[in-house]
Amino acid sequence: MKTRIKELRARYDLTQEELAKKVGVRRETILFLEKGKYNPSLKLAYTIAKVFDSTIEDVFILDDE
Amino acid sequence: MKIRKDKYTLQGLATILGMLLLGLVLWQFQFYGAGASLIFMGLMLTVIFLYTATKPREYFIRDERTVRINEKAGYHAFWILVMCLGILTMANWSTEILYKDVSAPLAIIALGSWNILRWYYDKKGYETDP
Numbered sequence: 159m160k161t162r163i164k165e166l167r168a169r170y171d172l173t174q175e176e177l178a179k180k181v182g183v184r185r186e187t188i189l190f191l192e193k194g195k196y197n198p199s200l201k202l203a204y205t206i207a208k209v210f211d212s213t214i215e216d217v218f219i220l221d222d223e
Numbered sequence: 224m225k226i227r228k229d230k231y232t233l234q235g236l237a238t239i240l241g242m243l244l245l246g247l248v249l250w251q252f253q254f255y256g257a258g259a260s261l262i263f264m265g266l267m268l269t270v271i272f273l274y275t276a277t278k279p280r281e282y283f284i285r286d287e288r289t290v291r292i293n294e295k296a297g298y299h300a301f302w303i304l305v306m307c308l309g310i311l312t313m314a315n316w317s318t319e320i321l322y323k324d325v326s327a328p329l330a331i332i333a334l335g336s337w338n339i340l341r342w343y344y345d346k347k348g349y350e351t352d353p
Binding site: 175178179182183184185186187190193195196198199201202 | 281282284286287288289345347348
């Protein structure tokens, strides 16, 4: 799973800490999401997409492999 | 080292001080066992307090990732415990080990492996893909 969180965070001028607070998770969770080492629940994916005024498909990209 | 000064920190500090004071009072009235236990627990809590009070409050939020980590670590700690019980059962065929004698080490193994696994999965990241 790849994500565009880092790119969108930069566009919205948000730190990992600020995004974590907005979506109600730990900063480490955002870090692992950006690294692609954690697959979020549908609820968290939706909440993150909502922060960036995007859809889940815009933020999270599923690898075909 | 910066210590947080919110109500949770103060509550923790009050609890520790209360335990230590009560332990000392009990010790004075010659309830050595209960007094020593409370003082020991108070000192252990002081170590935990110093660790937690220096971390930001957000560090201890139970988000979905930490819940999944706890579940996964608990699952594996359970199987470690079952494996230990299996080894003990086999050892019991040749020796006379009583389960009640090894219950404390087993509890330490279970809790210790759960905590180590939690730490490991937290550092690793925990992928949910099969």
